[in-house]
Every structure is written in C-alpha cells, then in structure tokens.
Amino acid sequence: MIRSNCARAAAFFAATTAALAMALQATPARAESGWSLLNMTQGVTEMSRRIYDLHMLIFWVCVAIAVVVFAAMIWSIVVYRKSKGAVADTTMVHNTRVEILWTAVPVIILIAMAVPAARTLVEIEDTTKTELTIKVTGFQWGWNYEYLDKGVTFFSRLDRKSDAARELGSGVDPNTVDHYLLNVDNPLVVPVGTKVRLLVTGADVIHSWWVPAFGVKKDGIPGFVNEAWFNIDADKTGLYRGQCAELCGRDHGFMPIVVDARSKEDFAAWLKEKAEQQKQAAAPVGTTPTASAPADAAKPNAG
Numbered sequence: 364m365i366r367s368n369c370a371r372a373a374a375f376f377a378a379t380t381a382a383l384a385m386a387l388q389a390t391p392a393r394a395e396s397g398w399s400l401l402n403m404t405q406g407v408t409e410m411s412r413r414i415y416d417l418h419m420l421i422f423w424v425c426v427a428i429a430v431v432v433f434a435a436m437i438w439s440i441v442v443y444r445k446s447k448g449a450v451a452d453t454t455m456v457h458n459t460r461v462e463i464l465w466t467a468v469p470v471i472i473l474i475a476m477a478v479p480a481a482r483t484l485v486e487i488e489d490t491t492k493t494e495l496t497i498k499v500t501g502f503q504w505g506w507n508y509e510y511l512d513k514g515v516t517f518f519s520r521l522d523r524k525s526d527a528a529r530e531l532g533s534g535v536d537p538n539t540v541d542h543y544l545l546n547v548d549n550p551l552v553v554p555v556g557t558k559v560r561l562l563v564t565g566a567d568v569i570h571s572w573w574v575p576a577f578g579v580k581k582d583g584i585p586g587f588v589n590e591a592w593f594n595i596d597a598d599k600t601g602l603y604r605g606q607c608a609e610l611c612g613r614d615h616g617f618m619p620i621v622v623d624a625r626s627k628e629d630f631a632a633w634l635k636e637k638a639e640q641q642k643q644a645a646a647p648v649g650t651t652p653t654a655s656a657p658a659d660a661a662k663p664n665a666g
C-alpha cells in the first residue's frame with residue numbers, strides 16, 4: 364500500500380515538474396504588458412535585465428519548492444487521514460537518512476541561488492571604467508546634480524504645475540496636469556551607451572535615488588558617498604522616471620526623478636551649452652549674464 368502510494372506521489376511530482384518546465388518555456392521573453400506589469404521592470408540596461416533574470420530564476424525556484432512542499436502536505440493529509448484507518452509510521456522519527464537529506468537539499472538549493480546572486484552583486488558594485496561622473500545630492504525635497512569636472516550643476520525639483528495642483532484647495536484638477544507628481548523642472552540629462560557613475564549623498568536626511576529602468580536604487584546618506592552606475596542601451600533614448608525611495612520627511616512623496624537619456628552627440632551639445640550658460644551666469648557683475656540659471660530652482664523649497 365505504502366509503496367504504491369509512493370509511486371503515485373513520485374508520478375505526481377514528475378508531472379508537476381514537467382508542467383512547471385513547460386510554463387517556464389512558455390513565458391514570453393521580454394514583453395511588458397498584461398500580467399507582466401505586476402512584475403518588476405526589465406529596464407533598459409544590461410544590468411537591469413540581469414537583475415530581472417535573477418529575480419525570475421529565484422522566483423521559479425521558490426514556486427517549484429512551494430509546489431513540491433504543498434503537494435506533499437496535501438497528499439499526506441488526504442491519503443493518510445484517520446478516517447481511512449491510517450496509523451502513524453513511527454519508523455520515520457529520527458531517521459538519520461531523512462534528516463541528512465532534508466538538510467542537504469536546502470543547503471544545495473541555497474548555494475545554487477547564492478552563486479548567480481553574488482556574481483551579479485559584484486558587478487553592480489564595479490564602478491571602474493566609467494566615462495562620466497555625476498554627484499547626486501538628495502535634499503528636503505529634491506535633487507542636486509553636479510557633473511564633476513564639467514562645470515555643470517543644477518537643482519531638480521517637482522515641477523511647478525504639480526506643486527501648485529497638490530496644494531489643498533488649489534482648485535487645480537490633478538487630472539489636467541501631465542505626469543502629475545512625476546515631473547521635475549530640470550531632468551537629469553545623460554548619454555546612452557555610456558557607463559555613467561553616480562556619487563550619491565544626502566544634504567540633510569537619508570534619501571534614496573531610485574530609477575527602476577536602470578536597476579539603480581542607492582541611498583544618499585549625509586556624510587557618506589555611495590557609488591552606483593548604469594549604462595543605458597545605445598538605442599534607448601527617452602525619458603525615465605523614478606522616485607526617492609527612502610522615507611525622508613513630510614514631502615518624501617514629492618521628490619520625483621526624471622532622467623532624459625540622449626544620444627552621445629546630443630548630450631555633448633547639451634553639456635557644452637549648459638556649461639557655457641552657467642559660466643556666464645557666474646561671471647562677475649558687469650559682464651552680461653544669460654537667462655540660463657534656473658533662479659527658481661536655486662531657492663530652497665518654500666514648503
């Protein structure tokens with residue numbers, strides 16, 4: 364009786380494993396629609412895709428474990444219930460072979476998951492061979508971006524329209540504001556196909572610079588400089604959005620991030636123009652300043 368039940372259980376596990384393998388193969392490669400919207404994004408960098416693949420690998424390992432464990436539990440409860448005259452098998456208590464098996468199997472699974480995870484973590488931390496360095500400073504409530512050695516620095520805060528609409532009794536319908544609470548006045552401009560290093564810090568409390576499409580989420584801690592990097596695919600120019608991901612105070616939810624990814628040529632032209640504008644704006648009185656300096660952005664948040 365026990366032997367035939369074991370055979371049935373083995374057949375059941377084999378069938379579920381095969382079904383799982385088929386489901387894995389049937390998963391569309393990189394489509395983001397429908398159910399996949401509930402999942403994390405695959406992003407627009409090699410690293411974000413590797414993080415996504417790692418996440419899916421671990422997810423399916425967990426699903427497989429859950430299927431096996433719950434199947435064994437349900438099968439045992441149903442087949443060996445008291446009403447069917449089941450008698451406890453006391454020989455299974457302190458069975459050395461079983462003890463070794465259910466210790467060794469999870470250890471092997473954990474090591475198998477740790478290897479690719481550790482490999483990806485090491486690469487995430489590898490900030491060598493970067494071509495552009497930007498210092499990112501989080502403050503209550505916005506971001507300051509400084510292109511190191513390029514003479515360009517500016518503040519990036521919630522766009523004025525969202526800021527006005529969010530006021531209690533403002534009379535402005537948020538539905539009429541484009542990308543309500545997700546737009547900024549001055550987006551961070553970066554080139555695609557370039558390894559960009561970020562030096563992330565905080566001016567007052569802990570913030571966290573998070574742009575899911577790049578697979579980057581790094582804490583900005585006062586007194587510390589954390590490093591992160593991303594390299595956007597050469598054909599993925601466009602706008603990417605993020606948020607502060609550290610509960611940093613009253614307006615934590617009102618310090619979005621917008622990154623404007625441009626081609627290398629467009630970025631070089633933008634950087635040159637911006638540096639020139641800021642140089643002129645900083646020139647001593649008597650020379651002609653241009654209207655480039657975002658005077659409004661330089662002011663601390665009045666809220």
Ligand SMILES: [Cu+2]
Pocket residue numbers: 501502569570571607608609610611615618
């Ligand atoms: Cu913050």
